Amino acid sequence: MSRLLPSICLAALLLPATAAAQIRVHPTGVNVNAQGATTVLLTFGGLGEYRPVEALWCRTLVPAAPDVGLRCDPSTILGSLPIRYDQSRLSAQSVFTDVMSIPPSVTRRAYQAAEAGDNSGFFYVRRFSRPGGGPDQYVAVTCRMSGGGARVPFSLVDVRLAFDVETPVLFVETGDQPPPLTARIVYNGTGRLKGRWEVALPGEEIPGARDLLTEASLPPEERGRQRRYTEVGRFNVFLSPGTRNFTLPGPDPRRLPTSVDGTHYLLLRVEVSDDKEGDSNLAAAGAGTGTVHAGAVAGFPMPPLRYVVGGARSQDGTRQTPGGLTLVTPLDNAAAPAEQPIEFTWNQLPQAAAYRVEIESASGVPILSALVESGVVTYRAPEWFRAKVPDGRVRWRVVALDAIGNEIRVSAWRALTTEP
Numbered sequence: 001m002s003r004l005l006p007s008i009c010l011a012a013l014l015l016p017a018t019a020a021a022q023i024r025v026h027p028t029g030v031n032v033n034a035q036g037a038t039t040v041l042l043t044f045g046g047l048g049e050y051r052p053v054e055a056l057w058c059r060t061l062v063p064a065a066p067d068v069g070l071r072c073d074p075s076t077i078l079g080s081l082p083i084r085y086d087q088s089r090l091s092a093q094s095v096f097t098d099v100m101s102i103p104p105s106v107t108r109r110a111y112q113a114a115e116a117g118d119n120s121g122f123f124y125v126r127r128f129s130r131p132g133g134g135p136d137q138y139v140a141v142t143c144r145m146s147g148g149g150a151r152v153p154f155s156l157v158d159v160r161l162a163f164d165v166e167t168p169v170l171f172v173e174t175g176d177q178p179p180p181l182t183a184r185i186v187y188n189g190t191g192r193l194k195g196r197w198e199v200a201l202p203g204e205e206i207p208g209a210r211d212l213l214t215e216a217s218l219p220p221e222e223r224g225r226q227r228r229y230t231e232v233g234r235f236n237v238f239l240s241p242g243t244r245n246f247t248l249p250g251p252d253p254r255r256l257p258t259s260v261d262g263t264h265y266l267l268l269r270v271e272v273s274d275d276k277e278g279d280s281n282l283a284a285a286g287a288g289t290g291t292v293h294a295g296a297v298a299g300f301p302m303p304p305l306r307y308v309v310g311g312a313r314s315q316d317g318t319r320q321t322p323g324g325l326t327l328v329t330p331l332d333n334a335a336a337p338a339e340q341p342i343e344f345t346w347n348q349l350p351q352a353a354a355y356r357v358e359i360e361s362a363s364g365v366p367i368l369s370a371l372v373e374s375g376v377v378t379y380r381a382p383e384w385f386r387a388k389v390p391d392g393r394v395r396w397r398v399v400a401l402d403a404i405g406n407e408i409r410v411s412a413w414r415a416l417t418t419e420p
Contacts, residue, residue, distance in 0.1 A: 022068060023047055023128055025139050026285040031277070033148030033188050034111050036244075037104050039155035041216060041294035042124075042141060043280035044096035045287030050128040050137060052088060052096055055081035057106045059113055059122050061140055069138035072125050079106045085299040089219045095287040097219035100124055101299030102143070110145065120145055150241035153278030154191035156214065156298040160184045161250075161268060161305040168408055172258050174310040181250035181305065183268055189277060190241035191295045195270040197251040198229040200304075202262025212301030214270035216278075216294045229267060232256060261310030268302045325349060325400050325409040328377075330416055338419040342381040344396060349409060352400035359385075362393040362415070385418075392418045 025044045032038040044052075057079050058072035085101035102124075114120040124141040146152055163170050163181045172178050185193070195214075200207060210218070211227045218226075233251025250266075257264065275295030282288040328345040336342045344357055357379045359368040367388050372379050386392075394416050400409035 024286045026281045029142035031146040031152045032143045034145035037157040038102045039299045040100045040153045041297045042098040043285045045285035047094040053127045064138045067136040071138040150190045152189040154189035154275040154295045158186035170307040183248040185246045191275045192273045194236040197233040198267045200229045200265040209301045214298045216272040216297040258309045266305040325411040332414045335417045344379045346398045353403040354401045356399040359396045
């Protein structure tokens with residue numbers, strides 16, 4: 001840590017001469033997880049006509065003269081803020097809210113440098129420029145590596161929602177109850193995870209990326225203004241330090257609506273909680289008065305979980321789900337004459353790389369399984385097929401596969417009677 005002191009002292013010496021014009025930030029220093037990702041809400045004040053330009057992480061700072069502040073030493077740059085994680089917002093009051101999402105690659109490089117005897121900390125530097133000209137301003141935040149425990153700001157670094165069934169998209173019959181679901185969460189720090197479950201019904205406007213952010217990831221003026229949907233449950237749990245992995249049970253499946261046909265979006269809405277490690281002092285940043293809480297901040301939108309209810313009925317009376325795999329011929333409970341070959345047909349799925357035709361006896365014993373390439377939606381059964389069915393009663397279905405063989409759609413079973 002001793003090698004970190006010259007850069008900090010240099011910043012202290014330069015600050016008085018530029019304090020009147022210098023853009024300020026709070027917090028000015030944070031603890032970060034040395035073994036993974038970290039997310040922190042930062043508040044910048046006093047921008048005036050200045051606008052944010054770029055964000056870099058580096059191990060060492062050097063004077064930015066003739067510009068203002070300290071900039072990154074180009075030889076020690078660790079990385080830049082990925083565009084997909086840039087959730088920053090500039091308000092009309094010359095206040096800039098920035099969500100600093102440190103990817104694991106940056107902390108890994110800093111950790112390797114520390115093992116080699118270099119600084120154990122690093123810096124996050126935002127550059128601001130003025131469209132009318134003048135010197136740029138550089139504002140640095142000190143990142144101190146730690147174990148990701150209680151002294152690290154409470155943030156969510158990975159969230160995955162899934163039903164308790166193996167399927168990319170869940171299809172539910174109208175009026176049926178969906179299976180249970182969970183949210184698997186990876187986090188830093190410690191705090192209360194609180195919020196609600198909501199469902200966007202068919203016909204409602206689909207939530208945008210800003211609607212799916214956690215409340216703590218938004219500037220104060222946007223909080224409470226996200227689009228709201230049908231609430232189906234609430235949660236309020238304490239996430240202890242050091243664990244980093246938590247499985248949040250979903251809402252009661254009986255409360256999930258299934259009365260309207262179409263695609264439903266189940267949303268995890270995380271509300272802001274108090275967390276002193278991630279609080280922004282507006283007065284210290286020159287951005288007003290008060291404190292902005294940032295517990296449960298995240299640098300990415302919460303992923304929605306889709307399930308599809310109902311669908312239209314096909315000519316044989318079976319219900320087909322929108323976007324699903326539909327069997328065409330033979331019809332359900334049809335009879336296949338002995339003098340005619342048996343051909344199975346189904347609808348084309350653009351996302352399918354191949355199809356698998358499965359035929360079983362009426363009791364469920366496999367008889368035949370055949371692969372059909374993408375673009376072909378017909379399969380003719382071989383001549384020996386009838387000899388494998390002594391009683392003439394079978395059932396069949398089609399499974400759509402992706403490029404690596406995973407099942408992406410499965411049709412319903414259909415019964416078929418064959419003559420010997």
